[in-house]
Amino acid sequence: MTPRTETPQNFRMYVRAEVVVVHKTRETFGGLSNMAPGFPIRINGVRIATSEALYQACRFPHLPNVQREIIEQHSPMTAKMKSKSHREDSREDWDQVRTKIMRWCLRVKLSQNFEEFSRLLLSTKDRSIVEQSSKDDYWGAKLMGVAHETLIGRNILGRLLMELREEIKNDAVGARQAVSPPNIPNFLFLGEKVVLQKEDRDSEDLAVRQTDLL
Numbered sequence: 001m002t003p004r005t006e007t008p009q010n011f012r013m014y015v016r017a018e019v020v021v022v023h024k025t026r027e028t029f030g031g032l033s034n035m036a037p038g039f040p041i042r043i044n045g046v047r048i049a050t051s052e053a054l055y056q057a058c059r060f061p062h063l064p065n066v067q068r069e070i071i072e073q074h075s076p077m078t079a080k081m082k083s084k085s086h087r088e089d090s091r092e093d094w095d096q097v098r099t100k101i102m103r104w105c106l107r108v109k110l111s112q113n114f115e116e117f118s119r120l121l122l123s124t125k126d127r128s129i130v131e132q133s134s135k136d137d138y139w140g141a142k143l144m145g146v147a148h149e150t151l152i153g154r155n156i157l158g159r160l161l162m163e164l165r166e167e168i169k170n171d172a173v174g175a176r177q178a179v180s181p182p183n184i185p186n187f188l189f190l191g192e193k194v195v196l197q198k199e200d201r202d203s204e205d206l207a208v209r210q211t212d213l214l
């Protein structure tokens, strides 16, 4: 893996030229972003266009109408904007549970889009994955240096993606299986406990593929 330096506050420093940069969704590794289209998710039979919308909806287990408003958005940025307008009503323990929830969202994205998402993750080989962000050095890392040659931040999203990549390498069969909901209190989706229905999605995809053949 690309060497990186530990800095205070659990920040990390990466040499931009050496890492896999996740920035714009149309770039080579853009599919690793939660903003990427083409990786739909189904939770309790409800289709959600992006992992961003799923993640944002998880802020509001106690407000199913807000969750619905967020997951109805086709655009991930609009989903994030809808969420932002209710941000002060996020579950009280949000900062404590958000990483666990993001890990779950990424696992669900993987298990329900296994061929494409695992191919993309494995194509990063053993390089560090870093989400480049202009303002968020919790999920990502910010450009620094005279020539913007370094990225500095906690890079939690990139680190979760690297963790997932290792899981695929170690147990691809396990990584594609349906994912249990995170073990946190009051984890509700539209007022219901989450029960993954991976088979629904697989059979739907199969139906689409078969239709394409006709």
Ligand SMILES: Nc1nc(O)c(N)c(N[C@@H]2O[C@H](COP(=O)(O)O)[C@@H](O)[C@H]2O)n1
Pocket (backbone or CB within 6 Å): 033, 034, 035, 052, 055, 080, 131, 136, 139, 157
């Ligand atoms: N505003 C924005 N634009 C993008 O293109 C981004 N990739 C992100 N970052 C993503 O936003 C999510 C975190 O949202 P909160 O700030 O915790 O509400 C997470 O998916 C980041 O990867 N933001």
